[in-house]
Amino acid sequence: MSGLGPVVVGVQGTGLGPEDRERLAHPLVGMVILFASNYESPEQLRRLTAEIHALRDPPLLIAVDHEGGRVQRFRRGFTLLPPMRALGRLWERDVLAACRTAASVGYVLASELRAHGVDFSFTPVLDLDHGRSEVIGDRAFHSDPRVVTLLASHLMHGLQLAGMANCGKHFPGHGWAEADSHVDVPHDARARSAILAADAAPYRWLGRQLTSVMPAHVVYDKADRSPAGFSRRWIDLLRTDLRFTGAVFSDDLLMQGASGQGSVVDRARAALKAGCDLVLVCNRTDAMDEVLDGLRWVPGPRHEERSVRLVPRGPAPDPAQLRASELYREAQVDLDALAGV
Numbered sequence: 001m002s003g004l005g006p007v008v009v010g011v012q013g014t015g016l017g018p019e020d021r022e023r024l025a026h027p028l029v030g031m032v033i034l035f036a037s038n039y040e041s042p043e044q045l046r047r048l049t050a051e052i053h054a055l056r057d058p059p060l061l062i063a064v065d066h067e068g069g070r071v072q073r074f075r076r077g078f079t080l081l082p083p084m085r086a087l088g089r090l091w092e093r094d095v096l097a098a099c100r101t102a103a104s105v106g107y108v109l110a111s112e113l114r115a116h117g118v119d120f121s122f123t124p125v126l127d128l129d130h131g132r133s134e135v136i137g138d139r140a141f142h143s144d145p146r147v148v149t150l151l152a153s154h155l156m157h158g159l160q161l162a163g164m165a166n167c168g169k170h171f172p173g174h175g176w177a178e179a180d181s182h183v184d185v186p187h188d189a190r191a192r193s194a195i196l197a198a199d200a201a202p203y204r205w206l207g208r209q210l211t212s213v214m215p216a217h218v219v220y221d222k223a224d225r226s227p228a229g230f231s232r233r234w235i236d237l238l239r240t241d242l243r244f245t246g247a248v249f250s251d252d253l254l255m256q257g258a259s260g261q262g263s264v265v266d267r268a269r270a271a272l273k274a275g276c277d278l279v280l281v282c283n284r285t286d287a288m289d290e291v292l293d294g295l296r297w298v299p300g301p302r303h304e305e306r307s308v309r310l311v312p313r314g315p316a317p318d319p320a321q322l323r324a325s326e327l328y329r330e331a332q333v334d335l336d337a338l339a340g341v
Contacts, residue, residue: 004030004058004307006272006297008249008280009288014040016051019285024055026292030307031061033282034118035073042077042116042319049117061310063120066113068105069138074116079108082338084125087151088142090338099154101338104331106158111328114162114316122167122214122249123159124152126202127175135180145201152202156209161327163313167249168206170216171228171238173199181217181257185227192223204242211309212247213238215276217257226274230261235275247306250279254287265294272297277306 005028011020014037024032032052039045053059064073069083082105091098106124113121126148127133129140141151156166172195177186188195203213215228215235228234229250238244250271251257253264261267264287268279277300281288322328 004056004060006030006276006278006299006303007268007288007291007295008033008063008278008282009292010035010282011038011048011052012285014038014044015048021055023285023288023292024052024060028292028295028297029060030278031063031120031310033280034062034064035282036075039074042074045074045116045118053117061119062117063122064113064118065123066109066118066121067123067125067139068109071139074113078112079332079335081105081109082335083138084141084151085129085138086338087155088129088140088147091142091147091151097337098151101334102151102154103158103161104334106155107161107327107331108158108335110159110162110164111317111322114164114312115319115322117316119312120165120167120310121159122169124155124166124168125170126152126168126206127170127173128199130175132178133175133180134178135182136175140175145198145205149202149205153206153209156206158331160313163316165211165310165312166209167212167214168203168210169214170218170251171200171203171213172196172216172220172234174216174218175199177216177218181227181251181255183256185257185260186216186218187221188218189221192220195220195223200242203238203244207243208245210244210246212249212306213244214249214251217251217255226261226270227257229258229276230267230270230274232274239275245306246309247277248275250276252280252282253291254282254284264290268295277303 007028008031068081129143141148177188179186217227224231253267
């Protein structure tokens with residue numbers, strides 16, 4: 001795993017061009033994030049991921065936001081996954097069925113991605129459904145942190161069965177702030193104690209089961225003037241009080257919620273200084289190049305230890321073998337039953 005840097009970048013199309021290859025060879029790059037614009041078909045995705053993996057040794061990790069519901073980048077040729085709220089509603093009728101189905105969702109999500117060369121998904125969402133945030137909305141499992149924790153735990157077990165790590169987001173919680181951090185700077189004016197007791201509780205209860213965490217681009221006014229992903233106070237709390245030992249990702253540095261931190265290079269520096277291990281610069285190639293040209297970075301003593309936990313475990317399945325496997329077929333039955341509720 002040594003040699004992989006802290007910057008997560010995107011690529012421009014459905015195949016790699018010369019500029020992409022040059023950018024991905026930069027020693028500060030450690031991961032590639034893909035979007036719907038990078039996808040045409042399952043076959044094309046397998047070619048693209050194979051090309052990315054072949055560029056470096058050790059290979060760059062390939063990630064995607066593939067939660068289900070509104071946030072699923074690859075659709076044609078993939079199982080359409082439900083929004084997480086559907087699992088919360090099933091919980092209210094049948095707790096055991098909800099837990100089993102959450103594991104099935106995680107397994108199908110991860111096994112299909114790995115069968116097409118994708119190593120990692122930024123999931124699960126641990127935000128509480130306070131009924132206030134439209135950008136979170138049905139991406140949240142439930143309003144009760146205990147239900148969120150148990151359903152997320154089962155979903156992460158499904159990811160693990162397929163050999164995939166996880167990412168709890170958006171710490172300490174994006175469900176109360178009404179503004180969308182993609183286009184605004186959200187604020188949460190509640191007392192720090194209230195946030196820790198409710199919204200941050202899943203992070204405490206899940207503990208070492210979480211392999212990575214993504215803080216929110218939200219300013220928690222009574223705790224710090226900086227959004228959580230740029231706040232040493234919040235990230236130290238995550239590591240000390242909540243005893244989290246995995247990797248911390250910044251959310252996309254080009255989102256409006258990060259705009260108060262200066263230039264994109266300043267944002268990358270601020271996030272790393274606050275305690276993030278990896279920073280996302282997702283869409284604009286000029287911004288990616290600014291960060292790669294302007295950032296000076298020395299890996300911390302635990303960078304490799306934290307990063308290696310993101311690497312998938314075991315061989316990736318062949319798509320045909322996956323579809324024929326008993327575990328996959330049983331998981332599909334659970335998803336079909338959820339869709340019919």
